[in-house]
Amino acid sequence: MKSLSNSKLDATIIDWPVHMQRAIDLAESVWTATPNPRVGCVLTKDGEVVGEGWHSAAGQAHAEIAALHHAGEKANAATAFVSLEPCAHTGRTGPCSEALIHAGVARVVIATLDTNPQVAGKGVLQLEQAGIEVCHLADFDQQARAVNPGYFKRLEQGLPYVRMKLAMSLDGRTALANGESKWITSAAARSDVQRLRASVSAVITGINTVLTDDPSLNVRREDLVENSEVLEANSGGLNRQPLRVVVDSQLRTPGTARIVTCDGEVKIYTKDAKRTGKNIASNVEIVGVASSAGGVNLRSVLESLASDFACNEVMIEAGSTLSGAFIAAGLVDELVVYIAPKILGSDARPLLELAGLQSLAHSIEFTIGDVRQVGDDIRVTLKAKRDYGKE
Ligand SMILES: NC(=O)c1ccc[n+]([C@@H]2O[C@H](COP(=O)([O-])OP(=O)(O)OC[C@H]3O[C@@H](n4cnc5c(N)ncnc54)[C@H](OP(=O)(O)O)[C@@H]3O)[C@@H](O)[C@H]2O)c1
Incomplete structure (x- = not known):
């Protein structure tokens, strides 16, 4: 050749x-x-x-x-x-x-x-x-x-490409102290998130988000059609829902949760490997993996998504606890951050639970790939620096 x-x-x-x-x-x-x-x-x-x-x-x-x-x-x-x-x-x-x-x-x-x-x-x-x-x-x-970051990463490293979506106020807050967080960002930003969901194999969230917000985390066709960026191949091509994944050590996901009752398959990752099998509904499978200090071992979750369910690209849409844990474990490739022009104040919850960084030399660095306005909000797309996640 x-x-x-x-x-x-x-x-x-x-x-x-x-x-x-x-x-x-x-x-x-x-x-x-x-x-x-x-x-x-x-x-x-x-x-x-x-x-x-x-x-x-x-x-x-x-x-x-x-x-x-x-x-x-x-x-x-x-x-x-x-x-x-x-x-x-x-x-x-x-x-x-x-x-x-x-x-x-x-x-x-x-x-x-x-x-x-x-x-x-x-x-x-x-x-x-x-x-x-x-x-x-x-x-x-x-x-x-x-064009295929996840396909190549899965084949070459046994892991999916990991994108994390975060929505925050100008002062970097994601939810009020009482947990209320729905609609920090505009309808246009939420519609934009639908586009991101349509492009991934799986959407991952934490059990507390399921219990607090009861989200569906599915792709709603009408939101995509409203989006002017829909291209020719895409216009007729949405024929599947992403896998919905809940990280849930104690198996607290209710059978009535929207994530379970709406169309599509759900995988609940728990830290008890013996609990593997069907549970709460026919579209729900429990997958037991190793445990870690914070609960479920997150690297094992990603390895399983790549090897057991052939996931190329996944998106994390979780609260500050699970999002912080994924970043601390060095497992995130890309951030998509929506910034709403509002201030929630210092009682509100931070973007990430990520304690223990002692000096600037230990800060986790990203490079900015794209910045644009989406509705009333700003969307910033960032790539993790190459040495992030490497011991
Ligand atoms: N602004 C946004 O973009 C956004 C997006 C989603 C949610 N939210 C908001 O975030 C809030 C919920 O956030 P949250 O931080 O409380 O919950 P979360 O991040 O959704 O879930 C955290 C839970 O995941 C489980 N978990 C299992 N293994 C873990 C591991 N290795 N590391 C960390 N967690 C692990 C733990 O529960 P177990 O020990 O029981 O397994 C943990 O408490 C809600 O108010 C929601 O509205 C905001």
Whole structure:
């Protein structure tokens, strides 16, 4: 496989970055294809786009198959731009490498290799053995991986990508002293959170949030449709609820809780491994893992979500106790913080229960990725610095 950088493309292939960018944009516009990666594909012939496709959900056509279907006979002798190496194995659908060979595609350009051991270079090998030229557009590698942070992290580290949503007042408070916290932020911010939920495999909360707020933590379609950022692949693609996860050492989740009674599967993580099994309702499974000082061992929860339930990306929407514990354990990759322009005062509860930091040298650092206004609030997206979480 030839690896090319954008600056080395000759005049005949100078438009390759445009087509690869489009393939990545198509991948990015999928909410989630969990447990599969988001993938986009563009087919071109004589400089014209003849087919486009994306993988919208597990069990549905892969991006290459959708694009081949779109192109029909024009796929013969076309160039395929794919945001991820084509698969070479039969899962719920057949191998994409074979379909591309069968359609007579002349060349395949990929943005990054798939580290899934079932693929890992085998897709490229099969295409090359069939006489198809395969090129890697190296400048798109990081961007293509960033479309699927959880897929790659699960395969490479056995953990999902962990995003934490926090909503706070200007003075960094999340709930009044009596626990009241509903609607600190605006309706627009809450609708924006729906978009985040639609993109993850699982939403994680703590038992106290379930007992205090009784949230559903599901995705409500009407809120998404109201959101102007809905893209083409997304517009019809929401066909699942994220797994709802409660961290609950004493098994106090009531059978009447909204999180249990609304659609979708619920996993309750407890610290007693013997309690594993069905409980309180048919959609609820208890999963026992190791314990730790604060209750349930949070790393074990994430490892189980990755290995037992193939979760790629998860979002924590919990109170200050569980959120603080996840951060203290070095398990968070990204924060999405909504800041409401109001002050709750020093009696109100802090953003995180996170005691024991003795000096600035021990502060936990993040880098700002994005800042924007959402309704009346500000949304800040931050990435954990690389050394966070490493001993
Ligand atoms: N502003 C926001 O973004 C936001 C979001 C969600 C909730 N809230 C508010 O937060 C408040 C609830 O917060 P909270 O801090 O009391 O509860 P929480 O963080 O939702 O849940 C904490 C509980 O999780 C359980 N847990 C099990 N293992 C744990 C571990 N390793 N580390 C830490 N906790 C563990 C513990 O109960 P067991 O020992 O019984 O297992 C613990 O008391 C509510 O008022 C809610 O409205 C705000």
